[in-house]
Amino acid sequence: MMIKGLLCFFSMLLSISILSGCWSNQELPDLALVSAIGIDLSEDGEFVNTIQVINPGNVAGEGIQNTGGSESPPVSTYTEHGYNMTEAQRRISKKVSRELYYAHTNLLVIGEKLAEERGIQEIFDALERDNEFRTTTKVVVAQDAKAEEIIKTLTSIDKIPANKVIKTLRSTERIWGENINLETRGLLQKLISPGTSPVISCFRAPGDEEKGEAIEGIQETQPPFRLQASGLALFKDGKLIHTVNGDTSKGILWVLDKIKETGVSLDWKQNKEAIVYEVIRQKTSVSAQVKNNQPKISVEVSAEGDIGETAVPIDLRKPHVLKDLEGLVEKEIKENLLSSIKKTQELQTDVLGFGEAVHRADSEAWKEMKENWNDEYFPEVEVDVKVHAFIRRTGLRNKPFLMDF
């Protein structure tokens, strides 16, 4: 009895010591949390990886402002090159004292040169295959800059620059709609599919580059070098071919049904952009029809929103005025979409997913068009845009104070 008890006791002890730990445990103080990866192309065709590693002590709490003790920045960056991604990434270990940990990498920045000259397909296999990297990581393209520059820039409100980029994308996608908050997973789906090509948001860092990397840079109210979302990069066969801005990018995202809220400016009589319609929610659907081997696309938008601003005297209490405005909104949105669609057709890249719509509608016909879709069929495809806009409310005021009583 005694022996059995002892045996039981020792086997418990053994289980505790063997089973509770991990085979290859890594303690938190031995890890370098990578918040962002930037990938560039060097002059001699190598990949240049820049990683942004969080300095935990300088991020926690109110550190920098209140105690004033810490003078070092919240992140450090390291750069290495290599003929493939793994080489470049593992070589960084020569410069970092801790083991790099990629599970919290939230941002991937692609250099403009890499995207234009080499294409982006090659970089994703290593990332996707790795079990630490997440496919929810957001992707942006560095516009007029190396990815390295974006990664190195310090930011003021969100101390970790990667978070600043992601939060900016998230909020601007939601309330303005010229940028897309794209995940690696969604990007890969579009990269593979023959019926659509990806669009990726661009980020710029205008200003004095040298100052952007120093901690003094963020000690001014208007930092000399700050990150901002810019246009939308259009890809074809994995290569960046053009960057669009403003209304064109909004139109593209509208067709992709990525618009959540935005503003539409309307001309009223002689006054340009005098009334603003705020979209609260919208739904866009794309469908296709194939007749006589000719595809036809129809895009249907239905938007619902309020009046956000008027700079002209107009009586918003009258329902028929709202009806007129709805007509204007519909016309405005339709023109926006048509010109954006035309632009992508000129560039011969189907970022709008029309090919997929044709595939869904008629898979037999699609088989023949698939190969030459971007070059032959897509630029010629007939597109019909229908917009239904509804003005539901006019905000806290009915008529503007400009109006005579």
Next chain:
Amino acid sequence: MEKAKITPGQLFILIFLFELGSALLIPLGLSAKKDAWLAILLGMGGGLCLFLIYQALYNYYPDILPTTYMQEITGKVLGKLLAFLYLIYFLYIAARVLRDFGEMLVTFAYDETPLFIINALLLFCIVYTVHKGIEVLARTGELLFVLLYFLAVIGFVLVVVSGLIELNNLQPVLEEGIGPVIKTVVTETWYIPFGEVVVFTMIFPYLNRPKHVKAAGLTGIALSGLNIVITMVVNISVLSYELVSRSQFPLLNTIQAIEVAEFLERLDVFFMIALITGGFFKIGLYFYAALIGTADLFKVNGLSRLIYPLGLVVLFSSMTIASSYSEHIQEGIRFVPLYMHLPFQVIIPALLLLIAVVKNRKKQRL
């Protein structure tokens, strides 16, 4: 045979967990491309038919194990040979499934841990449970069934709330006609996981209410089948066929895609729990079937003398059956369904039933 009894409810739960075991996790039926879910659904229909065969055999011999009734149906020598082959089959598939799960764990979570350690630990738990008998296994099932279903429902709700589901990814349905779907059913989804219910012929005699076998089995297969279909629909609609087809573990990628309210994310542990639970029961039931079959065939008294030797056999076979994961999977796709699942799940039981029917008619006439 040990002296144990399980209820039809427990049988239902065991079948459910057994079916979900690996089918939930692996890319199942993808040679049917976007219509994988349809192939699984049709495979489930086939599985239900197979179950009726097994159940009919059981009705003729409700108190003895298949290893014994094979000898009664086909004569002593041939029956013993068949029974022996079945034991090898069960052991081999147990080793295969163990390897499957070990490889999954190594690939996605423990990349620096040797496969042998992971397999050994998992098998150690299974051996211990099986040592305690089928009743314990069944009761463990009751507990874990609740947990698994709870996670499944939460996971499903989170996927829907995240707005990840793009039903467009499932279209066009039947792009290349019904042909590839039927082919996938016949070569793949009929056997894995549905035909694998053949293991339960070794469990049926333990049932305390034999009349309810049919109901418990059919509902178990149907419910688990529907769950696998839903999982596959969600996988394809979230990831698109292209990503699913390149993924080793589609469900893992689907779960990783969940992001709700900035904090409900990185729920890989859901996948992990489903994986361990399902694997535990699948390997456990195969192992148990091999164990009691061996005891029955070779007239060994007391299961405990056989457990450890057979456990080691499973463990070492799981290490030696293939040198790489790709080899393991290729064997599983090319060789196992045609030369193992088809005869052992379909042909032999069907022939046995045929002979049993004829024999029993003769008896009645006499």
